[in-house]
Amino acid sequence: MQYKSQAVAKPYFIAAIALFVGQILFGLIMGLQYVVGDFLFPAIPFNVARMVHTNLLIVWLLFGFMGGAYYLIPEETETELYSPKLALALFWIFLVAGALTIVGYLAVPYATLAEFTGNDILETMGREFLEQPLITKVGIVVVALAFLFNISMTVLKGRKTAISLVLLMGLWGLAVMFLFSFYNPSNLVLDKFYWWWVVHLWVEGVWELILGALLAFVLIKVTGVDREVIEKWLYVIITLTLVTGIIGTGHHYFWIGTPGYWQWWGSIFSALEPIPFFAMTVFAFNMVNRRRREHPNKAATLWALGTGVMAFLGAGVWGFLHTLAPVNYYTHGTQITAAHGHMAFYGAYAMVVLCIISYAMPVLRGRAANSDKSQVLEMWSFWLMTVSMVFITLFLTAAGILQVWLQRFSDTPQAFMQVQDQVSLFYWMREWAGVVFLIGLIAYIASFFVKGEQEPAAA
Amino acid sequence: MSGTFTKSMARNVFYGGTVFFILLFLALTFDSMQALPKRDNRQALTEQVAHGKKLWETNNCIGCHTLLGEGAYFAPELGNVYVRRGPEFIKAWIKAQPTGTPGRRQMPQFHFSDEELDALVAFLKYSSEIDTNDWPPNVEG
Numbered sequence A: 001m002q003y004k005s006q007a008v009a010k011p012y013f014i015a016a017i018a019l020f021v022g023q024i025l026f027g028l029i030m031g032l033q034y035v036v037g038d039f040l041f042p043a044i045p046f047n048v049a050r051m052v053h054t055n056l057l058i059v060w061l062l063f064g065f066m067g068g069a070y071y072l073i074p075e076e077t078e079t080e081l082y083s084p085k086l087a088l089a090l091f092w093i094f095l096v097a098g099a100l101t102i103v104g105y106l107a108v109p110y111a112t113l114a115e116f117t118g119n120d121i122l123e124t125m126g127r128e129f130l131e132q133p134l135i136t137k138v139g140i141v142v143v144a145l146a147f148l149f150n151i152s153m154t155v156l157k158g159r160k161t162a163i164s165l166v167l168l169m170g171l172w173g174l175a176v177m178f179l180f181s182f183y184n185p186s187n188l189v190l191d192k193f194y195w196w197w198v199v200h201l202w203v204e205g206v207w208e209l210i211l212g213a214l215l216a217f218v219l220i221k222v223t224g225v226d227r228e229v230i231e232k233w234l235y236v237i238i239t240l241t242l243v244t245g246i247i248g249t250g251h252h253y254f255w256i257g258t259p260g261y262w263q264w265w266g267s268i269f270s271a272l273e274p275i276p277f278f279a280m281t282v283f284a285f286n287m288v289n290r291r292r293r294e295h296p297n298k299a300a301t302l303w304a305l306g307t308g309v310m311a312f313l314g315a316g317v318w319g320f321l322h323t324l325a326p327v328n329y330y331t332h333g334t335q336i337t338a339a340h341g342h343m344a345f346y347g348a349y350a351m352v353v354l355c356i357i358s359y360a361m362p363v364l365r366g367r368a369a370n371s372d373k374s375q376v377l378e379m380w381s382f383w384l385m386t387v388s389m390v391f392i393t394l395f396l397t398a399a400g401i402l403q404v405w406l407q408r409f410s411d412t413p414q415a416f417m418q419v420q421d422q423v424s425l426f427y428w429m430r431e432w433a434g435v436v437f438l439i440g441l442i443a444y445i446a447s448f449f450v451k452g453e454q455e456p457a458a459a
Numbered sequence B: 001m002s003g004t005f006t007k008s009m010a011r012n013v014f015y016g017g018t019v020f021f022i023l024l025f026l027a028l029t030f031d032s033m034q035a036l037p038k039r040d041n042r043q044a045l046t047e048q049v050a051h052g053k054k055l056w057e058t059n060n061c062i063g064c065h066t067l068l069g070e071g072a073y074f075a076p077e078l079g080n081v082y083v084r085r086g087p088e089f090i091k092a093w094i095k096a097q098p099t100g101t102p103g104r105r106q107m108p109q110f111h112f113s114d115e116e117l118d119a120l121v122a123f124l125k126y127s128s129e130i131d132t133n134d135w136p137p138n139v140e141g
């Protein structure tokens, strides 16, 4: 570790992994409820499990982004963090607030939670991904601002690299777009219109800047390729991202009451959104092929390459699959959407966080890389999780195609629940693939505890 | 990307391109806001509808159902349920939950008053009359 203050990243990474486990457990509960409808009912209704699953996902990714920033920024700016104490305090505030929110979801009916947390003052709850009580949302903003202050002050006093600037823009963008979660008019169309300014402009906008910066950082470290080359690529990738992704928001404005011209704008621009993801894959492989050193951390290199490929598959290919308006007319809000959501979130954001953890954690624990034994187990976990996610996606896609066919495309359309019964085989297979995913995750955690001969320190 | 295309050129293209497309997006947003009054059924937005939307949100209905195709995929689309089932069926259905049928997906009991049920139905009626460019493809949603 080059800078003492980088150490604050460690608790962030540990919390991220712990919450990831929670996310997957609730995913498995829901996956079972898909086929055994009354499983855990009424203790944990499906909608509660879903909130826990998706909110834990967002929170652990945020922990990962913040940890990544605290690790990366001192090294990039060549100066200690502005305030490591603030970083540590924010860690506990965020963790406790997050945990209380999850407990709130599970312990009391949602309507009661809304009543006691100020939803009557400003109604923001009960919208997908933005289910957090008002006080939690305000807490998120406060933590984000204090975090950004800390990071920005560090960058201001240190070296300003493209990687740190892009990361900073992504993180500021994340916080700014989240402010739209406070706007929830009674007009459903307006509500939905600006809801996407949070959700879409996050995952297909500012988060991609964070993704690109983290990936570029790890690639510089493990390949030793010249910074000029890597940072030029980074700019090209994020240009493509925002040029396509901002107007690409239109692919959510086809059927929610918005004007018909969005079918053209949305289809054309979002159809181009796979390009930056493709560029990212080419970028990762290119840099690894041109490497100037053999970094002992093979696992981190694997995660970096995997992020490129899986983000392209999940976001690029599976996104393109249903993004043209005439196709989306039939697939909108089906299991096809769920298939894409899973592979994209895993391939792009879960994997890049696991990538930066894989690179940084050994250094934070005082070595350049883990022992071979530990790395072999970590690579097993990479393949178990990644391959099972491919299967989850394929099974959900199969279920989705049948759903579209029976419920939407047919001359004699069948009712939703009737169709669900007929595709249950695929839901069972999804659940088994999910069990394999959990095994992969357990192997991943186990790899942290495997000892063996270690590479000496000095990265 | 050979030697002539430098990092600072890439950076300038990034800033220029981003600003341009943000402005274009804001312009399209502005135009949409002008067009919405004719499409979003706002004349039907009564106190009762607003109350219905609040109940929809504070009971997290979106955690199982889709509304205009967005939400969860565990239970049927409700943007057009008013057309598919009608007001009386919807109220009777909500009151009768959970079915308790073994192995079947269960919907919770929310203990709504009659007035609250009417508000929810009003909200679902309002939603069904939004101009969605003819989505969903058929009444099954």
Ligand code: HEM
Pocket: A128, A203, A204, A251, A252, A270, A271, A273, A274, A311, A314, A315, A316, A318, A319, A320, A321, A322, A323, A324, A328, A331, A332, A333, A334, A337, A340, A341, A342, A344, A345, A348, A349, B069, B070, B071
């Ligand atoms: C890493 C990037 C991405 C992530 C994490 C992601 C994630 C998601 C998620 C979670 C949803 C469901 C939202 C909801 O619940 O309503 C969604 C919807 C959608 N995504 Fe993505 N996405 C990404 C990139 C893309 C790209 C690049 C495209 C197009 C090429 C795309 C096309 C779509 C479309 C068309 C929908 C709407 C589906 C529907 O109509 O039901 N996505 N995405």
Ligand code: HEM
Pocket: A024, A027, A028, A030, A031, A034, A050, A053, A054, A057, A337, A338, A341, A342, A345, A346, A350, A430, A431, A433, A434, A435, A437, A438, B071, B072, B073, B074
């Ligand atoms: C054991 C593995 C998993 C299982 C069984 C599982 C199951 C589920 C289920 C049943 C839903 C709700 C679908 C619905 O609304 O009807 C869901 C939603 C979601 N899950 Fe998972 N999940 C798993 C892992 C993951 C992972 C690893 C990620 C991302 C890294 C993820 C991200 C999401 C997202 C983004 C949604 C919302 C999707 C949308 O709105 O389209 N899940 N999951």
Ligand SMILES: [Fe+2]
Pocket: A200, A204, A248, A249, A251, A252
């Ligand atoms: Fe999108």
